[in-house]
Amino acid sequence: MLYPLLFPSGEASWHFGMRQEGNRRNQVRNRNSIREFSCYHLAIRYRGNNDERHAQFSLIHAGRFLLQQYVCDQYVRMESNNLNYFRTNQRAFLPEAYRGLMDYVNQQHHLDVADPMAVGRRVILPFTFVGSPRYMKQCYQDAMAIIRKYGKPDLFITFTCNPKWPEIADNLAVYSTASDRLDLVARVFHKKLQELIGDIIVSRVFGRYCPWSGEDRELTSSCLRSSTTVWRGMERFNLVRNMRAYNDASFAAWLLQLGNGRLPAVGGVPDTVIIPGAMVCDVVDLINFVYPEQMSLANVNDFSRRIVLCPRNDDCRDVNRDVLQRVDGAQRSYTSIDTVVVDDPDEVANFPTEFLNSLEPNGQPPYRLTLKVGSIVMLLRNLDPKRRLCNGTRLVVTELRHHNFKARLLNVQDVKR
Numbered sequence: 128m129l130y131p132l133l134f135p136s137g138e139a140s141w142h143f144g145m146r147q148e149g150n151r152r153n154q155v156r157n158r159n160s161i162r163e164f165s166c167y168h169l170a171i172r173y174r175g176n177n178d179e180r181h182a183q184f185s186l187i188h189a190g191r192f193l194l195q196q197y198v199c200d201q202y203v204r205m206e207s208n209n210l211n212y213f214r215t216n217q218r219a220f221l222p223e224a225y226r227g228l229m230d231y232v233n234q235q236h237h238l239d240v241a242d243p244m245a246v247g248r249r250v251i252l253p254f255t256f257v258g259s260p261r262y263m264k265q266c267y268q269d270a271m272a273i274i275r276k277y278g279k280p281d282l283f284i285t286f287t288c289n290p291k292w293p294e295i296a297d298n299l300a301v302y303s304t305a306s307d308r309l310d311l312v313a314r315v316f317h318k319k320l321q322e323l324i325g326d327i328i329v330s331r332v333f334g335r336y337c338p339w340s341g342e343d344r345e346l347t348s349s350c351l352r353s354s355t356t357v358w359r360g361m362e363r364f365n366l367v368r369n370m371r372a373y374n375d376a377s378f379a380a381w382l383l384q385l386g387n388g389r390l391p392a393v394g395g396v397p398d399t400v401i402i403p404g405a406m407v408c409d410v411v412d413l414i415n416f417v418y419p420e421q422m423s424l425a426n427v428n429d430f431s432r433r434i435v436l437c438p439r440n441d442d443c444r445d446v447n448r449d450v451l452q453r454v455d456g457a458q459r460s461y462t463s464i465d466t467v468v469v470d471d472p473d474e475v476a477n478f479p480t481e482f483l484n485s486l487e488p489n490g491q492p493p494y495r496l497t498l499k500v501g502s503i504v505m506l507l508r509n510l511d512p513k514r515r516l517c518n519g520t521r522l523v524v525t526e527l528r529h530h531n532f533k534a535r536l537l538n539v540q541d542v543k544r
Contacts, residue, residue, distance in 0.1 A: 130197060131202075132186070132190065132193060133186050133187050133190055133193065133194075133197060134186075135186070138155040141159070141161050141164040141165075141204075143158070144158075145159040145164065145384055146158055146159065147159055160515060161201060161204050161205040161210075162206055163204055163453060165198075165201040165205075167189075168187060169198070169308075169309075169310055170310075171185070171188070171308075172185075176403070188307050188308065189302050189303065189307070190302055190307075191304075191306075191307065194307055197356065198309060209256065210252075210256075213250060213252055213253065214250050217250065217251065217261065217527065220539055241363065274502075276297075282333065284323075286319075286320055286323055287318075288312060288316040290304075290305035290306075290312065291305075292315060292319070294315045294318075295308070295311060295312060295315050298311055300337060301312075326341075330488070363480075367383075376405075385400060387485065410442075410445070410446065410449075411449070413435060413449060414435065414446065415423065416451055417433050417434075417435055418430055418433060418450055418453060419453075420453060421456065422453050422454045422498055422501060423455040423456055423500075423501045424451075424456060424501035424523065424525065425501075427501060427503070427523050427537070428537075430520070431503060431523070431537050435450075440487065442490065444487075444493070448497075451497065451498075451499060451502060454499045454500075454501045454502050455497040455499075455501065456500030456502070456524075457498045457499065457500045458497065458498070458527075459497075459498060459499075459527040459532075460495055460496065460497045460498075461495070461496045461497075461498070461532075462494060462495050463492070463494050463496075463528075465480060465483035465484055465486075466483075467483070491507070492507070498524050498527060498532060499524065499527075500524055500525065500526065500527060501523065501524065502522070502523070502524050503519065503521055503522070503523055503524075503537070504519050504522055504523075504524060504534060505519060505522075506518060506519065506520045506522070520536065521536075521537050522534035522535060522536055522537065523535060523537055
């Protein structure tokens with residue numbers, strides 16, 4: 128007997144021939160499962176009123192670490208029984224449909240060569256088995272399908288259990304702790320989780336949730352502007368004067384109309400306006416106006432405070448390449464090493480190096496970074512805040528090396544690497 132302290136009278140454990148009793152027994156389900164047997168032994172029994180004062184003493188729930196070992200053993204037995212069912216009922220899962228596909232995969236990865244360690248029969252686990260590869264892939268595909276239809280999620284909420292919740296602490300016996308009443312903890316956690324989902328969907332504590340993908344203005348109007356919880360304790364201020372364009376009254380008035388959405392749409396298309404011709408200029412003319420024809424490390428202070436704002440990253444890269452050609456100094460290109468970190472080594476083949484080199488995500492430098500002595504760069508990480516080397520700090524390149532470069536802070540004599 129494995130647990131003589133929990134079952135001192137020698138009670139029988141679960142076996143395959145254990146039958147259902149009473150009204151639960153029928154022609155389809157006439158045997159007890161390991162889960163039902165374990166739930167029966169882990170149930171709390173009361174005398175009279177259903178409260179902890181009338182609860183019977185249970186050796187199982189007073190076992191502490193021995194109880195946790197017992198629960199783990201029962202779970203392992205249940206999983207082993209499920210796996211044995213899948214192994215002995217493979218015809219129900221149509222394994223022949225996967226045979227040709229598996230032969231092709233084995234040939235591609237040279238797995239069809241005789242291997243003394245690969246002797247045996249391949250067993251296919253269905254997607255209903257939690258934790259199997261097909262189950263994980265289905266969860267991933269379902270998540271990608273939801274994102275493609277409804278858009279990316281706005282909130283990633285992690286909900287954890289607190290063993291000191293009154294619903295748990297008030298129902299514990301004197302001799303037990305929260306880890307001894309796994310059934311109570313699971314029930315309370317599930318109830319709390321349902322209440323959280325109800326607060327989000329029914330009570331709308333974050334505003335109206337949007338199960339669809341639409342324009343940004345529609346999502347903002349549906350979620351943020353309709354949230355009574357977010358704006359309850361806030362005061363609203365409206366912009367009535369544009370201080371940056373105060374010297375140009377017509378331009379300031381046009382900006383106010385643009386920000387308030389009062390400009391007419393072009394052809395009835397939402398979020399489109401006509402920009403006056405006086406406000407439009409060629410990019411080359413703009414660069415010529417902002418930056419001098421020739422720049423170098425000697426006159427860096429003359430153009431270090433000048434900048435061209437771009438609405439998109441593509442435009443910013445084009446302007447940077449044009450401005451870099453005007454800098455007189457030694458030039459060098461630096462390339463990065465792009466690799467994929469995945470759990471399955473076979474997935475690496477789906478991301479070739481050429482594809483990784485073509486990606487230019489936000490907050491990351493491009494695959495090929497070209498610099499010149501005298502060019503201005505900006506830090507994207509907090510390296511040393513005490514020395515003013517943090518995100519957004521602008522530096523000027525003073526020396527180019529094979530694998531790194533030397534730069535100094537603008538208007539600071541100390542050289543920083």
